Amino acid sequence: xxxxxxxLLQIFFEIYKHSSVSKAAEQLEIxxxxxxxxxxxxxxxxxxxxxxxxxxxxxxxxxSKQIYPLVVEILNRLKLVQNYNIEFDPQTSNYQFKISxxxxxxxxxxxxxxxxxxxxxxNIRLEIVPIxxxxxxxxxxxxxxxxxxxxxxxxxGFYQQTLFQQRYICIASKEHPRLTGTTLSxxxxxxxxxxxxxxxxxxxxLEHELQKLGVNRNILVRLPSYLGVGLVVQDTxxxxxxxxxxxxxxxxxxxxxxxxxxxxxxxxxxKQHWHARVHQTPSNQWxxxxxxxxxxx
Numbered sequence: 001x002x003x004x005x006x007x008l009l010q011i012f013f014e015i016y017k018h019s020s021v022s023k024a025a026e027q028l029e030i031x032x033x034x035x036x037x038x039x040x041x042x043x044x045x046x047x048x049x050x051x052x053x054x055x056x057x058x059x060x061x062x063x064s065k066q067i068y069p070l071v072v073e074i075l076n077r078l079k080l081v082q083n084y085n086i087e088f089d090p091q092t093s094n095y096q097f098k099i100s101x102x103x104x105x106x107x108x109x110x111x112x113x114x115x116x117x118x119x120x121x122x123n124i125r126l127e128i129v130p131i132x133x134x135x136x137x138x139x140x141x142x143x144x145x146x147x148x149x150x151x152x153x154x155x156x157g158f159y160q161q162t163l164f165q166q167r168y169i170c171i172a173s174k175e176h177p178r179l180t181g182t183t184l185s186x187x188x189x190x191x192x193x194x195x196x197x198x199x200x201x202x203x204x205x206l207e208h209e210l211q212k213l214g215v216n217r218n219i220l221v222r223l224p225s226y227l228g229v230g231l232v233v234q235d236t237x238x239x240x241x242x243x244x245x246x247x248x249x250x251x252x253x254x255x256x257x258x259x260x261x262x263x264x265x266x267x268x269x270x271k272q273h274w275h276a277r278v279h280q281t282p283s284n285q286w287x288x289x290x291x292x293x294x295x296x297x
Contacts, residue, residue, distance in 0.1 A: 004042075004045060006074075006075070006078055007038070008038055008041060008042055009071050009074060009075060010028065010075065011024065011028065011035060011038045011039065011042070012042055012050070012064075012067075012071055013068075013071055013072065013075060014027050014028055015035075015039065015051055015058055016051075016060055016064060016068055016071075019057040019058050019059065020057065020058055021035055021036065021039070021058060039051070046063060046067075048061055048063045048064075049061055050063065050064045051064060072141060076141060076142050076277075079142055080277065087282065088282035088283040088286055090120060090121035090124060090286055091120070091121060091122075092123065093121065093123060093124060093283070094123040094124070094125070095124055095125075095283055096124075096125040096126070096127060097124065097125070097126055097127070097145045097146065097283075097287055098126075098127045098128075098129060098143065098144050098145050099126060099127070099128055099129070099144070099145060099146050099147070099148065100128075100129050100130065100131045100135050100138070100139075100144050100146070100147040100148070100149070101128055101129075101130070101131065101147075101148050101149060102130070102131050102148075102149045102150075102226075103130070103225040103226050103227050104226050104243060104245075104246045105148055105149060106128065106227075107226070107227070107246060107249050108245050108246060108248075108249050109148065109294075109295055110128065112294050112295070113126070113290070113291065113294060114126070116290060116294060129144065131147060131149050131151065135147055135151065136151075136153065136154055136155075136158070139158070139273070139274070139275045140157060140275050140277070142275075142277060142278070145274070145278060145283075145284055145287060146272055146273070146274050146284070146287055146288065146291070147272070147273040147274070148163070148270070148271075148272050148273075148291065148295075149270060149271075150166075150268055150269070150270060150271070151271070151273055154273055157275060157276050158273055158274065158275055158276065159273065159274050159275075159276065159279055160271045160272070160273045160274075161271055161272050161288070161292060162269045162270075162271050162296075163269075163270050163271060163272060163291070163292065163295045163296045163297070164245075164269075164270055164295065164296060164297040165267045165268070165269055165270075165297070166243050166244060166245060166267060166268050166269070166270050167243070167244050167265065167267045168205075168206055168241050168242065168243060168244065168261065168265040169241070169242065169243075169244050169247055169258050169259070169260060169261060170184055170189075170239050170240065170241050170242075170258070170259040170260070170261050171229075171230070171233050171239065171240050171242060171247055171250065171256050171257070171258060171259070172233060172237075172239045172256070172257055172259055173233060173234050173235070173236065173237065173255065173256065173257075174254075174255055174256060174257050175255075176237055176239075176257075177237055178192070178237070179192070179239070179259060181259075182257075182258075182259060182260060183259060183260040183262070184239075184259045184260065184261055184262050185262055186262045186263075188262075189215065189217075189261065189262050189263075190215060190216075190217075190218070191218070192218070192237075192238070192239050193218050193219075193220040193236075193237065193238040193239070194217040194218060194219050194220060194238060194239055194240065194241070195219075195220060195221055195222075195223060195229055195232050195233055195236075195238050195239070195240040196217065196219045196221070196222045196223070196240075197222070197223050197224075197225065197226055197229060197240070197242075198222055198223070198224050198225075205265070205266055205268050206241060206265060209263065209265050209266060210263075213263055215263070220236070220238045221238070226242065226246060229242060229250075230250035230253065230256060233256060234253075234255040234256055239259070241261060241265075270295075272288060272291050272292070272295075274288065
């Protein structure tokens, strides 16, 4: 038996995470033969196959499942040591930040951040992942540096900072055959066809308020995200209720108009969130400062 080094633990972690030797090798930027040799060393050490190929995926054995949390903890602690009081120079760093965002933020916030990085931190890279049920766990594990959006489910161990308040408005085609004013009446809202969106974030605020008011929308189509809502509304006589800051991006493209809804929907806060583990990390502090300067009201 030999001593395990952190490289072998990293290889174990990546295979477990991706259920694939090839994807793990790609993530670690090493050849598959090298990774296979390392996996054989791990199997020899633990006297266990660790991963078994089932339906073209490397499925963990029971022993793998037991040691995985320990490996994650070791790698996280090592990352903390490596990042401890490291000087961070955004002009020369090639760090890759992983940020969790909603689809709306892709349209509204992300271009502004990318343009800032190109000018002030040209070697910094971004990986954007969606906000979902796994976001808090991934933040606590160190897999996500920052989350921007509406995350009311975060508990102890997280910091947050408000960027701006958000409200809901309605959009319709400029050529809509019936809606000629700038404000919707209660009757118009109930009678018109609607485009609904299955989305995370503040969307449930809207749904909850409509239920309280006893308003049942006549849904023409439900979309999985906000990304296509502008084109659908522009080319049909349906309307959609969306966050105000998304409407400002869609209006630039033309073909749409904004209508004030007939109800007073509650506002909600869009915040940036981070875990206590990165609170003092210089690179994370810099990213939070940039996002606050770019996006705060």
